[in-house]
Amino acid sequence: MSQLTNEYLVELAREFGSPLYVYNANQISDQYAKLEAAFSECNARFFYACKALSNINILKYVESIGASLDCVSINEVKLGLKAGFTPDRILFTPNCVDFAEIDEGKQLGVNLNIDNISILEQFGTKYGGSYPICIRFNPHIMGGGNYKISTGHIDSKFGISIHQMRHIERVVKSTGLHVAGIHMHTGSDIKDVNVFLQGLEVMFELATHFPKLEFIDLGSGFKVPYQDGDVQTDIELLGKKVTEAFKAYEKETGKKIQVWFEPGKFLVSESGYFIVKANVIKQTTATVFVGVNSGFNHLIRPMFYEAYHRIRNISNPYGSERIYTVVGNICETDTFAWDRTLNEVREGDLLVFYNAGAYGFEMSSNFNSRLKPAEIMVLDGKAHLIRKRDGFEDLLRNQIEVL
Missing domain, CATH: 3.20.20.10 (Alanine racemase)
Structure with missing residues (x-):
């Protein structure tokens, strides 16, 4: 299986930003x-x-x-x-x-x-x-x-x-x-x-x-x-x-x-990688949360059918292992994973969700007026931008102002 490496995914996120859908x-x-x-x-x-x-x-x-x-x-x-x-x-x-x-x-x-x-x-x-x-x-x-x-x-x-x-x-x-x-x-x-x-x-x-x-x-x-x-x-x-x-x-x-x-x-499931950035690390009396720059507006499967996605810290892959709960930035409970073992996550680190090719971007939305991510297709090792990231103007597209 011609899987993409952590190093290559980091390069793509640096070039195209995050959140980012990548399909091999x-x-x-x-x-x-x-x-x-x-x-x-x-x-x-x-x-x-x-x-x-x-x-x-x-x-x-x-x-x-x-x-x-x-x-x-x-x-x-x-x-x-x-x-x-x-x-x-x-x-x-x-x-x-x-x-x-x-x-x-x-x-x-x-x-x-x-x-x-x-x-x-x-x-x-x-x-x-x-x-x-x-x-x-x-x-x-x-x-x-x-x-x-x-x-x-x-x-x-x-x-x-x-x-x-x-x-x-x-x-x-x-x-x-x-x-x-x-x-x-x-x-x-x-x-x-x-x-x-x-x-x-x-x-x-x-x-x-x-x-x-x-x-x-x-x-x-x-x-x-x-x-x-x-x-x-x-x-x-x-x-x-x-x-x-x-x-x-x-x-x-x-x-x-x-x-x-x-x-x-x-x-297409295994061809897809969804890359997000850790915005904050938030420790409570019971849990250490990793709050990322995405939510169920981009990947709804875990919240919709309790789907499991493997998650890896691709910018600190050899850090000490710790237990985290990975959550999004939406104003609802958008928990991607409870009590997941990850290499130490620092603010700014990049995480990747595997098996993100099916029903990922396809079921995304602009909930909370958040912007949809870009999509990249990698063919024979070359990355192609196949959907540009939303801009603010996309939120207003098709709306008609009457006041």
Whole structure:
């Protein structure tokens, strides 16, 4: 893995300032190569879930290494087209959107993934079988880590329940819908490959209802390691098991079907580094706080889903180890890490958060009228500024003064 060194990250922070998001493009291609190797004996396609990180330069790079694109909004679709993806390499999987957004996706010629019976009825009534679609099912499988990122359980808003198959069949028959694919996604941070295999059994059963089926999409949710010794999805084992399952299915039915996946975090998480500066060291009767020049306005994951990020002091990496609680500068409790062992932190030191490539900058905001940080992409050892740091004028952009 082509990781960036502490010394190089310090240099970047000195050149571009902090807070700073840094993405190592070569780590993204390393991850993509792992997927291709794991599924080399299987007819597989990989659609990068760009909700994880949608900077246009990242999208262009992902396109250049051969991946397709998974989008959840029509603007992500348009970004993908602008980045160079052809419509056949884009999958559009929205939920709870107006039919007009689905219609626009159709006009743009992308693969449509529909997860609502009423939308199926509207689409079938308007277009019949003239345009192939995919149906997103809820397999009623509890997978993933935090409940907030589990999407296949019975209370989830995502997908059409597998128990509504009769209703779907009536819609397909009455409107002539051309169902080219079926889809499921149970959530994120899935450690056990058997979750995918369990879902695949459900998908194979559903496949018997769709004679023109071309692919089965198993979503993603591959677990990446966030801390030393962390369990992660065994991609090699998953590739082996999925390959075996599809070969058995082909032998049994005589049908060759592609398998699709939608890795987001898996591709970009480990490529990302978030660099912050220690503003203050504050000792209380119970805790020593490191107050940094950021907060959940820049990295909300620890506060939103209790996500863990490794943190290192990159400007004093050999200092004596001490226990700190790392907090932000926002007027709410924005604790990044409780009781974390770090090399001694001094005011002005630089800390780095690892695994910051997915849902970091993408979920940032201007809360407290704080400015969004810059983004850097490192490609083959050369740093490129791919988003300039906000200025004060950006806070007023699009506001209309009437007084």
